[in-house]
Amino acid sequence: MKLLWTVVEVSVVATVVLPTTAALLVWAERRVSAFMQDRLGPNRVGPAGLLQPIADLLKFMFKEDVVPGHVNKVMYVLAPALSLVPALVAFAVVPYARGMAIADLNVGILLVFAVSSMAVYGVTIGGWASNSKYSLLGGVRASAQMISYELALGLSVVPVLLVVGDLNMQAIVQWQADHVWLVVPLFPVWVIFLVSSYAETNRLPFDCPEAETELVAGYHTEYSSMKFALFFLAEYIHMITASALSVALFFGGWSLPGVTFPDGSMGTLLSGLVFAGKTGAFLFLFIWVRWTLPRFRYDQLMDLGWKRLLPASLVLILATAGGVALLGGTN
Amino acid sequence: MIGIFFWLFAALLTVSGLLAITRRNAVSAALWAAVSFIAIAGIFVLLQAYFLAVVEVLVYAGAIMVLFLFVIMLLNLREEDLQVLEGPRLHILGVLLAAGFLGGLVWTCRRAGLYDAKNGAIKMTAESVGETKSLAAPLFMEYVLPFEIASFLLLAAIVGAVLITKKRLT
Numbered sequence: 001m002k003l004l005w006t007v008v009e010v011s012v013v014a015t016v017v018l019p020t021t022a023a024l025l026v027w028a029e030r031r032v033s034a035f036m037q038d039r040l041g042p043n044r045v046g047p048a049g050l051l052q053p054i055a056d057l058l059k060f061m062f063k064e065d066v067v068p069g070h071v072n073k074v075m076y077v078l079a080p081a082l083s084l085v086p087a088l089v090a091f092a093v094v095p096y097a098r099g100m101a102i103a104d105l106n107v108g109i110l111l112v113f114a115v116s117s118m119a120v121y122g123v124t125i126g127g128w129a130s131n132s133k134y135s136l137l138g139g140v141r142a143s144a145q146m147i148s149y150e151l152a153l154g155l156s157v158v159p160v161l162l163v164v165g166d167l168n169m170q171a172i173v174q175w176q177a178d179h180v181w182l183v184v185p186l187f188p189v190w191v192i193f194l195v196s197s198y199a200e201t202n203r204l205p206f207d208c209p210e211a212e213t214e215l216v217a218g219y220h221t222e223y224s225s226m227k228f229a230l231f232f233l234a235e236y237i238h239m240i241t242a243s244a245l246s247v248a249l250f251f252g253g254w255s256l257p258g259v260t261f262p263d264g265s266m267g268t269l270l271s272g273l274v275f276a277g278k279t280g281a282f283l284f285l286f287i288w289v290r291w292t293l294p295r296f297r298y299d300q301l302m303d304l305g306w307k308r309l310l311p312a313s314l315v316l317i318l319a320t321a322g323g324v325a326l327l328g329g330t331n
Numbered sequence: 332m333i334g335i336f337f338w339l340f341a342a343l344l345t346v347s348g349l350l351a352i353t354r355r356n357a358v359s360a361a362l363w364a365a366v367s368f369i370a371i372a373g374i375f376v377l378l379q380a381y382f383l384a385v386v387e388v389l390v391y392a393g394a395i396m397v398l399f400l401f402v403i404m405l406l407n408l409r410e411e412d413l414q415v416l417e418g419p420r421l422h423i424l425g426v427l428l429a430a431g432f433l434g435g436l437v438w439t440c441r442r443a444g445l446y447d448a449k450n451g452a453i454k455m456t457a458e459s460v461g462e463t464k465s466l467a468a469p470l471f472m473e474y475v476l477p478f479e480i481a482s483f484l485l486l487a488a489i490v491g492a493v494l495i496t497k498k499r500l501t
Contacts, residue, residue: 075358107463110385117393121365124397128358128404136404143401147394167463 009102014088022236023053025283032284033291060229068130068222075129080223080230083122087237090115094244095169097272098254098261108169109161112245113154116200119238120146123202123209126231127219138218141298142209146200148302152309153196159189159320160249173253181257183250186320190250192313197242199305202235204290208298243282244275251278337377344370357403361396368392382463 027042027050034041042049067076092115093108095101105111120143127139160182161167164175176182183190199206210218220231247253254271261267296304344367351363368391375384470478 105381107381107385110382110389114385114389114393117389117397120393120397121362121400124400124404125358125362128400140401140404143397143404147397147401150394 006102010092013091013102018088018091018237018240019233021240022233023057024050025236025239025287026056026232027053028283029287029290032287036291057229060226063225065225065227070131071222072129072131075125076222077227079122079126079129080227080234081122082125083119083234084230084237086115086119086122087234087241090119090241091237091244093169094241095173095248095253096244096275097268099170100268100272101170104170105168107167109157109167109172109249112241113150113157116238116241117146117150119234122231122234123219126223127209130219130222132222134215134217134221135219138209138211138215138221141215142202142219145202145206145208145301145305148305149196149199149206149309152192152305152313153200155310155313155317156189156192156196157249158313158317159186162317162320162324169248169253173248173255176252177255181250181252185323186250186316189313189316189320190246192309192316193250194246195304196309197246198286198289199301201238201242201286203239203286205293205296206301207295208301211295213295239283239286240279243279243286246282247275247278333377337374340370340373340377343367344374358400361400361403364399365392365396368396382466 030052031041031043031049042052045051045055067073090112092102093105093111095104101108103111123142123146124139127135127137127142130136130139160172163182163185164172166172166175172182198204202209208218209215210220212218215221220228223231254275256274261271347363347367347370351360351367354360354363368387372384372387372392375381375387
């Protein structure tokens with residue numbers, strides 16, 4: 001029974017929830033960016049253009065799937081899949097409602113980092129296998145950028161673990177439900193986490209791997225049709241996971257201060273809606289930032305990652321450890 | 332059930348390991364090495380050493396191999412460049428190093444009393460490696476000095492690497 005439920009959960013989340021959310025996110029991004037630039041954006045297909053993602057998907061599927069002659073075929077075909085799979089797997093430990101997560105692991109938060117550290121392979125291999133200047137530069141940039149910011153991202157989670165004393169995602173959310181949202185005592189840590197997660201997802205202001213003004217489209221220059229769509233989907237699912245992590249680690253997950261959810265499935269559903277709402281807010285922030293800030297130069301990106309965020313997160317770990325020791329610790 | 336998965340991961344590990352050292356193309360070799368790390372992580376999971384499994388993927392497959400790949404792609408190695416490294420001497424050295432490493436590993440396991448002579452296998456202490464706490468306690472208490480020495484060596488290596496890449500110190 002447990003196994004059956006897990007299979008159902010995995011298939012629903014991986015094939016329905018995440019891709020649909022990603023598709024809606026693409027629509028939201030186009031609409032929001034249009035409003036920010038005093039345009040209307042896609043509004044023809046369906047009410048308010050809501051069915052635009054379906055039209056886009058059909059277009060992606062029926063476009064000719066071009067495999068250029070100069071590519072390394074095996075790697076070229078493998079790369080989009082390598083990019084999408086980690087994005088889907090990383091979501092497995094996200095505690096999306098009270099008592100609910102596909103995999104409730106004791107090392108949950110580490111699994112997210114382990115799996116998303118694999119995401120760089122898809123981008124790097126895609127860039128290399130395309131055998132083109134722009135793609136290669138995009139791939140090289142992606143691997144350097146993602147390794148650099150993984151450090152700051154990983155270290156920015158350590159204070160959370162120090163305070164909570166557990167690697168389990170549900171335990172981290174439960175701690176926040178019992179005490180206080182971690183963004184309150186750890187605000188600077190959250191800022192580092194947020195900036196690093198933007199760099200990890202290759203989103204503006206850190207989208208150097210696909211900087212269109214310099215690299216055409218970076219690592220996916222040579223990709224077309226559904227293969228391009230997979231890269232695209234992976235990027236948006238990474239955004240969803242990053243937002244969900246921000247919510248779960250710093251903004252109380254499914255909990256609301258002063259609100260006790262009723263027992264049973266009703267409470268689970270309500271907590272899930274709260275989680276979805278908070279994640280949605282963070283997704284909006286992603287879009288908002290993208291259409292507000294210009295792109296960093298590559299050296300500025302490295303400078304920020306290594307010379308500012310990394311030392312800052314180390315100092316914050318020390319400060320948090322000191323604070324936890326002074327206040328008696330959690331365990 | 333676990334037995335089947337063990338053989339699956341073991342086979343994957345052996346095959347990918349062999350492919351990693353025999354591929355001519357440096358990028359494929361690096362990728363096969365990454366696959367072998369994931370197979371090792373799978374075996375750790377079967378031993379209920381979840382922390383080790385995750386760290387294996389995070390550090391080796393996720394960071395070190397990506398760095399390797401980055402360097403390979405930057406240098407844009409061609410097969411002709413690698414011909415210089417061919418010859419029996421390198422092969423002999425490699426076999427000797429591998430044998431030495433294996434010997435050291437067996438010796439350490441025997442010394443630490445992990446070797447079960449009757450069954451000819453390493454004793455499994457699954458419950459002792461699964462938890463983060465039980466891994467951290469000996470690392471930061473009993474073996475804190477070797478641990479700190481290792482980290483100090485790594486720090487020295489980092490400083491050295493920076494010093495070498497800096498052409499001119501001002």
